Amino acid sequence: MSAFAATFRRELSLMWAGGGALTPLGYFFGATLLVPLAMGPERALLAVAGPPLIWIAAALAMLATLERLFQADLEDGSLDQMLLSPAPLEALTLAKGLALWCVVGLPLALAAAPAAIALQAPVELVPAIVASLALGTAAFAGIGLVGAALTAGVRRGGVLIALIVLPFFAPPIIFGAAVAGGEQVGSAMALVAGCALGAAALGPIAAAAALRLQAE
Amino acid sequence: MFSYLANPARFMAFSAWAGPIFMAAAAVLFAVGIPWALIYSPADYQQGETVRIMYVHVPAAWWSLGIYAFMGGASLVGLVWRHSLADVAARCAAPIGATFAGVCLISGSLWGAPTWGTWWEWDGRLTSMLVLFIIYLGYLALWSAIEDEERAARLAAILCLVGLINLPIVKFSVDWWSTLHQPASLFRAGGSAIDPSMLGPLLTMAGAFFFLFAGLLMFSMRTAIFRRRVESARLRASQA
Amino acid sequence: MSGSGPFQDKMSLRVEQLSLSRGERLLARDLSFEVQAGSYVEIRGGNGTGKTTLLRAIGGYFRPREGRIVFEGVEEPSLALHYVGHLNGLKGGASVRSHLRYWAGLFGVVGEEENALQRLGLRAQADLPARVLSQGQSRRLALTRLVLAPRLLWLLDEPAAGLDAQGKAMLADLISAHCSAGGIALAAVHEPIGPTPTRVLTVGA
Incomplete structure (x- = not known):
């Protein structure tokens, strides 16, 4: 088994054992529940505001999972071992990001379907919302790797991660919310996919550079 | 010049006279630029006197971006050649750049009130600047x-470079977003629409902002270097 | 005995005029020594004298500001060494066996998992999650990495911490076998842990 596969497999089982997507999903549904409570149940209003708010809720739910992503590896000494692998740290970081996407990102994208319907989104848009969120959470995971790696040594770094990462969430949020709102769906979807690919390519490189410094 | 100044002793010697000179240049340019911009330049035929906010707003916007680019360069030097003076430069430039971005946002808001009739409009440029401001924060x-200063410098340098790669993407996405929502677009400054009679004061003010940045940077870097020297002297005293 | 079988390559390690510091604080200056294949070196010195920093410098976790660390007979040092620091690198939720499986994948080796469990006396605990292990058992689990993937250079930071008499004997056997097979072991210790050191290096004196 390659180091990439071994890391991916281990992260999947650790994340699963740690509750998997349960907490972020609960967070996501809790946040979307508050939307009609805050805005009132009027259908027309919800149909406009609901889908973008689903994107924001998904972004925040992803964000909440980042704090311990590398901090645990730094604190228990796992990072030292990762640096002795024949696989580059970039690949191991990518494996962790991929596991995060599988365990948290994809379930969030699927959970967006009932949430969108509850928020009165047009039913014909729901597949596009789910697909765009599947890509969007990949972008969030890639960007999140960098934030998590930069703050791995900071105690209670959750708020700091948010401050660092949120401005970089702007592009996927813009394109993703456009898909969810039914505006220029085709090109917006392509642009979300671009964000996801870019984040998946650059995120692990920057995160690995930061982790090497953390191990010093 | 970078490699010449990379030696801290040479930098201290250089900045000792360069700092005051930059500040003096800024003072002279402000002394010329402010009256020129506020009194002697023409009012806009559409916006009237309020267009004069541009002379603060646009230079602040330019240089907050310029300072970020400078920090990106310094971060790269700090990461690749492990040069501590580059780390200090990036660190000391950041609060100045953040302040410029803040000035740009506030002046944009003040400009928006009479022209758009609202204190804040989600205009593409202002929104990009808000993102830049948050990146600075x-x-x-x-x-x-x-806590560890050296590690902080390297990690912040990585963040700065990630931001540098991201800024054009953010800019593109916000532009795309603003055409989607078609907001009241007002800022045409910087484009070909600007009248030559406004260009003189604008460039003067831009020069003044630049020298203000350069002067503040020199003083702030000197302070940081002195502080580090004091700390290591204390440490040596405690070990002896 | 398998695990660390005789090594094909002879490696040696040379440290030249190394200066170590933590933050601004200087720990050691002009440290120079050479270690040949088959040596077991004990590094001694009080708390805060830089034993861990020295091991981590050799492990390549950071670039020393002054001095050089030269590996001979080795192409990629990070693939020729094991580091067992005072952090064991364990995840409480994962079982003992899954740790071994993960490390085998991480280091790119196969087939030594049962042997490693046997050598460190963790057979009975193989299916327990790491969080229920005692301190000594956790240490043994970390030490299984040495058996799992044969690597020339062992960097051990207080390897006997938390080990009982039986565990210490196992560790001593591991080190002796490793060195007689041509490997090198560097251990930062407070007191001798069993095998007779080829040399004793005192830092921060």
Whole structure:
């Protein structure tokens, strides 16, 4: 088994054992529940505001999972071992990001379907919302790797991660919310996919550079 | 010039006279630029006197971006050649850049009130600047959250470079977003629409902002270097 | 005995005029020594004298500001060494066996998992999650990495911490076998842990 596969497999089982997507999903549904409570149940209003708010809720739910992503590896000494692998740290970081996407990102994208319907989104848009969120959470995971790696040594770094990462969430949020709102769906979807690919390519490189410094 | 100044002793010698000279240049340019911009330049035929906010707003916007690019360069030097003076430069430039971005946002808001009839409009340029401002805050927060200064410098440098790669993407996405929502687009400054009679004071003010940045940077870097020297002297005294 | 079988390559390690510091604080200056294949070196010195920093410098976790660390007979040092620091690198939720499986994948080796469990006396605990292990058992689990993937250079930071008499004997056997097979072991210790050191290096004196 390659180091990439071994890391991916281990992260999947650790994340699963740690509750998997349960907490972020609960967070996501809790946040979307508050939307009609805050805005009132009027259908027309919800149909406009609901889908973008689903994107924001998904972004925040992803964000909440980042704090311990590398901090645990730094604190228990796992990072030292990762640096002795024949696989580059970039690949191991990518494996962790991929596991995060599988365990948290994809379930969030699927959970967006009932949430969108509850928020009165047009039913014909729901597949596009789910697909765009599947890509969007990949972008969030890639960007999140960098934030998590930069703050791995900071105690209670959750708020700091948010401050660092949120401005970089702007592009996927813009394109993703456009898909969810039914505006220029085709090109917006392509642009979300671009964000996801870019984040998946650059995120692990920057995160690995930061982790090497953390191990010093 | 970078490699010449990379030697801290040479930098201290250089900045000792360069700092005051930059500040003096800024003072002279402000002394010329402010009256020129506020009194002697023509009012806009559409916006009237309020267009004069541009002479603060646009230079602040230019240089907050310019300072970020400078920090990106310094971060790269700091990461690749492990040069501590580059780290200090990036660290000291950040609060100045953040302040310029803040000035740009506030002046944009003040400009918006009479022209758009609202204190804030989600205009593409203002929105990009708001994102830049938050990136600055994140950079400063990361730096102050990490105790070990050398590690803080390297990690902040990575963040700065990630931001540098991201800024064009953010800019593109916000532009795309603003055409989607078709807001009241007002800022045409910087384009070909600007009248030559406004260009003189605008460039003068831009020069003044630049020298203000350069002067503040020199003083702030000197302070940081002195502080580090005092700390290591104390440490040596405690070990002896 | 398998695990660390005789090594094909002879490696040696040379440290030249190394200066170590933590933050601004200087820990050691002009440290120079050479270690040949088959040596067991004990590094001694009080708390805060830089034993861990020295091991981590050799492990390549950071670039020393002054001095050089030269590996001979080795192409990629990070693939020729094991580091067992005072952090064991364990995840409480994962079982003992899954740790071994993960490390085998991480280091790119196969087939030594049962042997490693046997050598460190963790057979009975193989299916327990790491969080229920005692301190000594956790240490043994970390030490299984040495058996799992044969690597020339062992960097051990207080390897006997938390080990009982039986565990210490196992560790001593591991080190002796490793060195007689041509490997090198560097251990930062407070007191001798069993095998007779080829040399004793005192830092921060």
